[in-house]
Amino acid sequence: xxxVEQNSGPLSVPEGAIASLNCTYSDRVSQSFFWYRQYSGxxxxxxxxIYSNGDKEDGRFTAQVDKSSKYISLFIxxxxxxxxxxxxxxxxxxxxxxxxxFGTGTLLAVQP
Amino acid sequence: EAGVVQSPRYKIIEKKQPVAxxxxxxxxxxxxxWYLQNLGQGPELLIRYENEExxxxxxxxxxxxxxxxxxxxxxxxxxxxxxxGDSAVYLCASSYRTxxxxxxxxxxxxxxxxTVL
Numbered sequence: 001x002x003x004v005e006q007n008s009g010p011l012s013v014p015e016g017a018i019a020s021l022n023c024t025y026s027d028r029v030s031q032s033f034f035w036y037r038q039y040s041g042x043x044x045x046x047x048x049x050i051y052s053n054g055d056k057e058d059g060r061f062t063a064q065v066d067k068s069s070k071y072i073s074l075f076i077x078x079x080x081x082x083x084x085x086x087x088x089x090x091x092x093x094x095x096x097x098x099x100x101x102f103g104t105g106t107l108l109a110v111q112p
Numbered sequence: 113e114a115g116v117v118q119s120p121r122y123k124i125i126e127k128k129q130p131v132a133x134x135x136x137x138x139x140x141x142x143x144x145x146w147y148l149q150n151l152g153q154g155p156e157l158l159i160r161y162e163n164e165e166x167x168x169x170x171x172x173x174x175x176x177x178x179x180x181x182x183x184x185x186x187x188x189x190x191x192x193x194x195x196x197g198d199s200a201v202y203l204c205a206s207s208y209r210t211x212x213x214x215x216x217x218x219x220x221x222x223x224x225x226x227t228v229l
Contacts, residue, residue, distance in 0.1 A: 042222070043223045090154070092215030105154055
């Protein structure tokens with residue numbers, strides 16, 4: 001059973017701080033990893049994709065993958081109130097499967 | 113470029129009634145997905161199409177749910193009859209299937225929020 005686990009939160013950080021979100025996954029076959037942001041009442045919006053071990057930076061966002069421990073992280077620098085949302089991590093299975101398995105999401109609240 | 117389009121955005125029906133949702137994917141995307149998202153949960157795949165073919169419908173409750181993607185573009189997801197437990201957000205997503213072996217990047221539409229009374 002492929003599983004992706006996230007702490008549901010809420011994670012509360014002050015404005016300007018670094019927000020740290022993470023999830024774990026169970027299947028070693030996973031090759032690609034995604035972070036989606038979902039505002040209340042809206043659909044998921046892709047913010048980062050990462051296909052290898054290590055770090056990937058995009059603006060204020062850094063995604064990190066550690067395949068040996070099956071651990072995925074997202075860091076948001078200089079957090080803004082507009083970053084307040086649910087962050088969903090997703091693990092991808094390629095080839096014929098071509099499937100994303102989503103975690104339950106972590107609610108981030110950035111306090112002004 | 114237009115994103116994934118879904119309609120209706122909201123639907124309220126009585127239990128045992130039928131309901132249908134429509135999705136138009138991003139232009140050129142050959143893979144289309146229907147997901148169900150319950151409150152406080154991540155999206156769960158119901159069915160995946162590659163062009164006209166449903167290549168993964170293992171999670172679709174086939175006794176009451178059906179889907180079609182005629183001509184490999186638009187898709188319709190139907191529930192008949194609806195049950196109280198079907199109340200959820202139904203998301204459509206699309207992607208461009210590459211041959212590289214990695215999973216495709218999926219882009220979501222705005223979703224249809226279904227309430228069954």
